[in-house]
Amino acid sequence: MKNDSNLSLMLGSYLLRKAGPTAIARKRQSRLNELVAFARANSPYYKDLYKGLPEHIEDIKQLPVTNKKKLMAQFDEWATDRDVTYEKVQKFLDAPENIGQPFLGNYRVATTSGSTGSRGIFLMDAKTDAVAKAFGTSFILSGLGLRHLPVMFSARTALIIATGGHTAGNSRLKSGNTGDKPNVGKRQLFSVHLPLAELVSQLNQYQPAMLHGYASTIVLLANEQEAGRLHINPILVLPTSEGLTDREYYTVIRAFRANVATFYGSTECGLAAQGCRYHWQHLTSDWVIVEPVDADFQPVASGVQSHTVLVSNLTNYVQPILRYDIGDSILMRPDRCPCGNPMPAFQVLGRVADILNFPAQDGTAVKITSLQLSTLFDSVPEIQLPQVIQTDSTTLRVRLLIAKEANQDQVWQKVQSEINNLLRSHKLEHVQVERATEPPEQAMGGKYREVIPLNR
Numbered sequence: 040m041k042n043d044s045n046l047s048l049m050l051g052s053y054l055l056r057k058a059g060p061t062a063i064a065r066k067r068q069s070r071l072n073e074l075v076a077f078a079r080a081n082s083p084y085y086k087d088l089y090k091g092l093p094e095h096i097e098d099i100k101q102l103p104v105t106n107k108k109k110l111m112a113q114f115d116e117w118a119t120d121r122d123v124t125y126e127k128v129q130k131f132l133d134a135p136e137n138i139g140q141p142f143l144g145n146y147r148v149a150t151t152s153g154s155t156g157s158r159g160i161f162l163m164d165a166k167t168d169a170v171a172k173a174f175g176t177s178f179i180l181s182g183l184g185l186r187h188l189p190v191m192f193s194a195r196t197a198l199i200i201a202t203g204g205h206t207a208g209n210s211r212l213k214s215g216n217t218g219d220k221p222n223v224g225k226r227q228l229f230s231v232h233l234p235l236a237e238l239v240s241q242l243n244q245y246q247p248a249m250l251h252g253y254a255s256t257i258v259l260l261a262n263e264q265e266a267g268r269l270h271i272n273p274i275l276v277l278p279t280s281e282g283l284t285d286r287e288y289y290t291v292i293r294a295f296r297a298n299v300a301t302f303y304g305s306t307e308c309g310l311a312a313q314g315c316r317y318h319w320q321h322l323t324s325d326w327v328i329v330e331p332v333d334a335d336f337q338p339v340a341s342g343v344q345s346h347t348v349l350v351s352n353l354t355n356y357v358q359p360i361l362r363y364d365i366g367d368s369i370l371m372r373p374d375r376c377p378c379g380n381p382m383p384a385f386q387v388l389g390r391v392a393d394i395l396n397f398p399a400q401d402g403t404a405v406k407i408t409s410l411q412l413s414t415l416f417d418s419v420p421e422i423q424l425p426q427v428i429q430t431d432s433t434t435l436r437v438r439l440l441i442a443k444e445a446n447q448d449q450v451w452q453k454v455q456s457e458i459n460n461l462l463r464s465h466k467l468e469h470v471q472v473e474r475a476t477e478p479p480e481q482a483m484g485g486k487y488r489e490v491i492p493l494n495r
């Protein structure tokens with residue numbers, strides 16, 4: 040593993056992109072072959088999973104699919120380093136003084152609650168962090184544009200993260216390893232758990248040039264800016280971890296009059312794609328393979344919504360992620376994006392895990408996606424943050440954060456009638472819609488989830 044400096048990795052990616060799609064595909068294939076060979080030789084899990092396969096893999100589709108549940112169940116066998124065990128990493132995670140420290144002296148540890156609720160423990164080696172940092176630096180550079188380049192070296196960045204535990208952001212900060220965030224300029228940490236008014240007041244004081252945080256929090260801050268309580272002038276806004284709907288994306292642009300740089304990525308797959316100004320994600324990484332597939336893991340055509348996505352992360356050798364079912368539903372753009380970027384473009388349409396099941400009156404099952412519910416709120420601009428929880432098979436509890444100046448009862452009636460219309464169109468008139476008195480609540484790790492199905 041040589042040539043892992045930020046600059047050489049950035050230069051490598053740049054030259055590869057210049058060389059064109061065929062060169063990128065060739066490089067990706069050789070990286071895949073190298074990782075598959077390493078996994079077969081050093082991970083008992085992959086050795087067993089791939090035992091009937093030919094020695095040389097020509098097409099990634101030859102590899103069986105895996106997922107978080109399977110990998111967590113065989114944690115010790117999955118790792119390529121025989122010193123890594125579930126018991127050791129559990130013990131490591133239980134001691135608060137270890138936050139940000141490398142596990143076994145070599146690996147960064149991050150835990151995820153994930154939208155499916157099952158806990159994931161992921162180890163990242165030095166190569167993974169180096170590639171993520173190189174991607175992050177080019178990402179911020181292109182988001183700022185040449186005109187604002189000096190800002191990157193002098194400006195204040197506000198990082199709004201969950202300050203606690205071993206989330207990816209926190210473990211990087213505590214270790215001084217900034218991961219995908221470049222080591223330049225000044226940075227200040229703000230806890231996502233702060234009451235909104237307090238966060239607004241601290242940001243007013245700090246006046247960041249770059250604002251970096253969970254997408255849902257950025258949307259709340261955009262509302263605060265529009266309401267005149269937040270007064271900041273960032274040049275670049277970077278929403279992380281969750282996707283923004285089109286409406287939210289344009290709200291953030293309007294509120295801050297800033298460049299908004301979005302990306303698609305996760306703890307498991309790293310940073311796989313970069314958003315353009317038309318709010319499409321362009322595959323940019325030569326280190327990640329993204330396959331949109333149907334429920335039987337067969338490829339879906341461009342222009343067709345996928346059931347899920349299989350990702351292969353070609354950077355991480357300690358816990359190889361190969362054809363891993365990540366649970367996102369995406370749509371590949373069939374034509375060329377008007378922004379001019381020739382790399383394939385897609386939109387993230389929601390998590391397949393977020394499907395609500397209801398019993399119909401005739402006993403059949405009816406499914407509603409979280410997106411169908413969350414998009415209802417798009418037509419009610421007074422809502423700053425909605426949250427719908429399915430508390431039993433026929434009850435939806437609705438928590439709303441409504442703009443203070445709006446008439447709360449009127450907003451509620453609007454929401455109630457929207458949800459009832461959706462339910463009626465699915466023949467689910469018997470499903471109750473409850474108005475909650477409590478505000479939306481954060482999940483572990485500080486994220487707000489708009490829709491929470493039963494048993495999640």
Ligand SMILES: [Zn+2]
Pocket residue numbers: 315316317319321376377378379380384
């Ligand atoms: Zn584009």
